[in-house]
Amino acid sequence: MAGNWKMYKTAPETSAFFEKFIPLVSSADHCDIVICPPFVNLCTAVQAVSGSRIEIGGQNLFWAKEGAYTGEVSGPMLAAIGCKWVIIGHSERRQYFGETDETVLKRTQAALEAGLNPIVCVGEKLEEREGGRTEAVLSEQFAGGIAGLTPGQFAKIVIAYEPVWAIGTGKTATPQIAADAHRVIREQVRAKFGGDAASQVRILYGGSVKPENIKGLMAESEIDGVLVGGASLEAASFASIVNCQ
Ligand code: PGA
Numbered sequence: 001m002a003g004n005w006k007m008y009k010t011a012p013e014t015s016a017f018f019e020k021f022i023p024l025v026s027s028a029d030h031c032d033i034v035i036c037p038p039f040v041n042l043c044t045a046v047q048a049v050s051g052s053r054i055e056i057g058g059q060n061l062f063w064a065k066e067g068a069y070t071g072e073v074s075g076p077m078l079a080a081i082g083c084k085w086v087i088i089g090h091s092e093r094r095q096y097f098g099e100t101d102e103t104v105l106k107r108t109q110a111a112l113e114a115g116l117n118p119i120v121c122v123g124e125k126l127e128e129r130e131g132g133r134t135e136a137v138l139s140e141q142f143a144g145g146i147a148g149l150t151p152g153q154f155a156k157i158v159i160a161y162e163p164v165w166a167i168g169t170g171k172t173a174t175p176q177i178a179a180d181a182h183r184v185i186r187e188q189v190r191a192k193f194g195g196d197a198a199s200q201v202r203i204l205y206g207g208s209v210k211p212e213n214i215k216g217l218m219a220e221s222e223i224d225g226v227l228v229g230g231a232s233l234e235a236a237s238f239a240s241i242v243n244c245q
Contacts, residue, residue: 022048034056058116105146182222211231
């Protein structure tokens with residue numbers, strides 16, 4: 001169960017969130033719990049969760065270890081401050097910051113090299129779904145990015161299916177739509193990495209996940225967890241998502 005805070009919350013707001021959130025999820029040992037705050041608040045978050053089961057992740061990273069790349073943050077830097085996870089290829093990165101399947105692959109390899117667990121995002125846009133291209137887009141994103149990993153690297157990633165039309169719009173994919181897309185992705189995995197990899201890889205659904213719709217989504221055996229934006233910003237609402245079994 002992962003929360004993507006996007007560009008929300010200051011350091012004091014981060015501390016206040018965890019003060020409320022940690023006791024609310026103290027008995028949730030059925031899942032991994034990950035929160036991905038903006039870079040500047042990662043240290044605050046890592047300190048706040050110390051001693052709990054909650055882990056912290058970045059929302060992006062650059063593929064070089066260090067160098068003259070003004071404004072960028074590397075995998076070893078995230079790992080050194082105690083991050084365990086990193087989101088890669090979020091649709092907002094693809095839409096506003098020129099992320100491509102090729103850069104997704106480079107970032108994923110860099111994350112793995114730094115010992116981070118990548119959450120690699122894929123998903124179709126509204127016009128692609130309406131044009132009947134969902135499967136083709138998911139296949140292209142898989143082939144251009146994830147398929148470039150070695151089987152050993154692949155075993156360490158989590159995939160997030162996030163239909164772009166469902167992100168921040170209040171329009172959740174129905175459990176059926178999400179499960180169908182997850183099956184398409186799992187089929188790609190089977191074809192490239194084999195049956196064991198396909199059954200073992202965790203595929204998260206993301207896009208307007210809320211306390212009200214989490215039960216239906218998690219009832220689908222294809223959906224292994226969720227990547228939550230808006231509803232992860234409020235402690236009680238993310239806790240009720242995490243605690244849903
Ligand atoms: P949302 O965002 O839950 O606010 O729709 C999901 C995401 O972008 O990861």
